[in-house]
Amino acid sequence: MDQRERRELGDFLRSRRERITPADVGLPAGPRRRTPGLRREEVAQLAFISAEYYARLEQARAPHPSREVLAQLTRALRLTDAERDHLLRLAGAPPETPSGPSREVRPSIVDLLRRMPDAAAVVLSATYEVLAWNDLAAALLEDFSALPRRDRNLVRRAYLGPHQGGRRLYGLSDADEFARTAARQLRAAAARYPDDAEVSGLVAELLAGSAEFTRIWASHDVADRPAFCGTFAHPLVGPVPVRGDVLDLTDRDQRVLVYSAAPGSPSAEALRLLSVIGTQSMGVPG
Structure with a gap:
């Protein structure tokens, strides 16, 4: 300079x-x-x-x-x-064209998650890695801070487990539909990032470990919206039906998934209780 x-x-x-x-x-x-x-x-x-x-x-x-x-x-x-x-x-270091999915979450988005105490919210990468979450999401789903990075990927978890108690993906009632949609979205992400070793490695791992994923992958179907709503089977508060909303962060190729309940409903009360309990002494199913 x-x-x-x-x-x-x-x-x-x-x-x-x-x-x-x-x-x-x-x-x-x-x-x-x-x-x-x-x-x-x-x-x-x-x-x-x-x-x-x-x-x-x-x-x-x-x-x-x-x-x-x-x-x-x-x-x-x-x-x-x-x-x-x-x-x-x-500074003489112009922005580089990303070769793989962005894992950097804008601070304003992290702040937004924290300002939603009555809703569980997570930020997902293009490959379904959980990048950020608020306290209620940790209580409803899992304390992601206690997991290594590779175990925060929801596509890997949906197909390869763990499935504690025989329940898939935190006991979500629509877990099978979520898994199918996630596989189709991963195919689209793999086409956007053909040279990214992490994306190709994730696909190879899923193909080797899941016959179900292999069948869906072979169909060459793609999808553009995640399906992650329904009822969660929580070990402490029981069934929690939630509404799912998706906010697309197109500049980062990320999505914010927000799970909420109608005010005054039993689900809203369950989420309120979870916000008080937090993640202490939780055996959240995988």
Whole structure:
């Protein structure tokens, strides 16, 4: 980068820093705050970089930042997709065309999940990997934070298990339809990402381990909407009928699945109870 480009980058970082309040990122405001928004050292802390290096970036005195540092700054400063792309271009690292499904969930979407205490919500990748979830989803389905990444994939779980108590996919009444739709969507994802090793590896694993998946895969059918609603058989609160809604995040090739119940219904009361119980002492079926 030349000096002009460094100044542009520094000015942009400073403008984004000054628009964020400490409360936006869970930091105390503290006394005698003389600068609008966050302090430089607070941004550095959130981005896991040194305060000195971040200060030099804003002052147009730092060397070319790596893509890893730029990704950390994107998260710390809560940049939109357009702002992230602008930051990359200012730093001389233009956005790359993704070769595989995105696993990066926008901070605003994570915040949205947290602001839905009465609904269970998860974010799925194009290959049905659970990328983000709220507390009620963990209580209704499973505590995904306790699982390794590979075990958070719902297509793998639907076809390869575990199926505790003989019940498929958390005891969902429409689990078979979900499995069929997921296989057809995975075929479409495999066509979008033909060179991605994780996608091809997942397909190969399912073909080797499930005759049912192999039959569906051989039909060459594709689908564009997930089917994940019905009644969950929960080990603590019993049957929980839910409504399923889908929000498409087309720019990331992700989906938000939201499970809710009619206000005042027994299901709503069951979800309310689950929100109180949380994931403590739960043997949630797989």
